[in-house]
Amino acid sequence: MFSSFNTVDRIVYGFGCLEELAGEIKRLQGSRVLVITDPGVKAAGLLDAVTRVLDRAQLPFGVFAEVEPEPSIEVVAKSVAAGKAFQPSVIVGIGGGSSLDIAKATSVMLTNPGTVYDYLGMDLVPGPGVPSILIPTTAGTGSEVTSISVLGDSRDNLKKAVVSPHLTARCVMLDPQLTLGLPPQVTARSGMDALVHAIESFTGIRATVFTDTLNLQAIRMIAHNLRKAYANGDDQQARQNMLYASCMAGMAFSNTQNGLDHAIALAIGGSFHLPHGLLTAFICPWVMEYNLLAAPDKFKEIARAFGENPDGLPDMEGARLAVKAVKTLLDDLDISYKLSDYNVPIEAIPALAKATMGAARLINNNPRRPSQQDVEKVLQVNY
Numbered sequence: 052m053f054s055s056f057n058t059v060d061r062i063v064y065g066f067g068c069l070e071e072l073a074g075e076i077k078r079l080q081g082s083r084v085l086v087i088t089d090p091g092v093k094a095a096g097l098l099d100a101v102t103r104v105l106d107r108a109q110l111p112f113g114v115f116a117e118v119e120p121e122p123s124i125e126v127v128a129k130s131v132a133a134g135k136a137f138q139p140s141v142i143v144g145i146g147g148g149s150s151l152d153i154a155k156a157t158s159v160m161l162t163n164p165g166t167v168y169d170y171l172g173m174d175l176v177p178g179p180g181v182p183s184i185l186i187p188t189t190a191g192t193g194s195e196v197t198s199i200s201v202l203g204d205s206r207d208n209l210k211k212a213v214v215s216p217h218l219t220a221r222c223v224m225l226d227p228q229l230t231l232g233l234p235p236q237v238t239a240r241s242g243m244d245a246l247v248h249a250i251e252s253f254t255g256i257r258a259t260v261f262t263d264t265l266n267l268q269a270i271r272m273i274a275h276n277l278r279k280a281y282a283n284g285d286d287q288q289a290r291q292n293m294l295y296a297s298c299m300a301g302m303a304f305s306n307t308q309n310g311l312d313h314a315i316a317l318a319i320g321g322s323f324h325l326p327h328g329l330l331t332a333f334i335c336p337w338v339m340e341y342n343l344l345a346a347p348d349k350f351k352e353i354a355r356a357f358g359e360n361p362d363g364l365p366d367m368e369g370a371r372l373a374v375k376a377v378k379t380l381l382d383d384l385d386i387s388y389k390l391s392d393y394n395v396p397i398e399a400i401p402a403l404a405k406a407t408m409g410a411a412r413l414i415n416n417n418p419r420r421p422s423q424q425d426v427e428k429v430l431q432v433n434y
């Protein structure tokens with residue numbers, strides 16, 4: 052029995068490192084650049100920051116800035132059409148998880164036959180895509196270092212995913228400067244998503260010493276910096292720590308997958324279109340509580356990372372301190388963890404539990420084996 056650990060080839064990081072973008076494009080022998088982003092990034096002036104660097108280096112570029120939040124498969128068709136018209140040799144994705152996921156999907160759809168529908172699932176993409184450079188502007192999804200693109204399927208209102216090593220970026224640029232302008236609510240939600248990645252990957256079945264090391268450090272950094280970044284978006288140290296922690300959690304969960312929290316989040320998100328980071332945030336304490344029995348030692352480690360002291364307490368009591376710490380954090384970030392606060396009718400619970408069980412990729416990494424009845428109960432208890 053052997054395992055493997057995969058991540059991106061190269062991470063360039065530090066305040067202002069975006070200025071190095073042209074050099075990174077040249078390293079990849081890129082000459083024509085397609086920039087993929089969304090209207091929010093454009094409005095915030097961050098697209099201009101990229102195009103200024105490209106202009107200065109006299110690199111020809113095209114822009115696709117129509118990525119929508121929680122994007123559907125149809126958006127990929129549009130960005131691929133833009134790519135086919137421009138014929139890029141490098142793709143630069145800049146934005147939150149949605150823009151980066153569309154950049155990754157576009158990269159492989161420009162070089163492989165068929166449509167996205169042919170590649171929904173694990174390891175179905177035949178060959179490499181156009182080389183991509185990914186630049187996150189939020190600290191949360193970890194999408195810059197993962198080999199997954201999450202897309203909404205309008206045929207059945209479910210979130211689906213293309214998972215393939217060919218989606219992996221050739222270079223990631225972490226410039227905390229780009230995250231300084233994020234509003235507090237986005238900071239809170241995306242930061243919580245990063246925390247959930249670290250917790251699900253750390254407590255999951257497929258956790259290894261490599262992913263544990265990344266996850267535990269990510270949990271520590273988020274526990275000590277998310278409140279600061281939420282309270283004062285100009286806190287440079289907190290912004291930098293959140294961006295790096297989010298990236299480390301992404302490196303880890305790309306190797307383990309997430310767990311039941313993300314399975315429930317995809318199910319609710321498919322029908323009720325709530326932001327991904329908000330969903331994973333409010334589901335987090337429910338799933339931690341449910342999973343405690345399966346991995347008390349891991350949850351005690353999480354409690355310690357939050358500064359709690361489980362020493363001398365019975366196992367389960369010590370483990371429960373981790374749930375308490377996350378609930379306190381959610382209270383401080385003004386995020387309710389009651390399902391009824393999110394306009395989800397109680398009658399929807401059985402269908403949501405059924406849809407949750409469909410996400411085998413995620414459920415299979417969850418430390419406790421849930422039944423559909425278990426998921427229904429978790430949703431009902433926390434309604």
Ligand SMILES: [Fe+2]
Pocket residue numbers: 192244248313327331
């Ligand atoms: Fe997530």
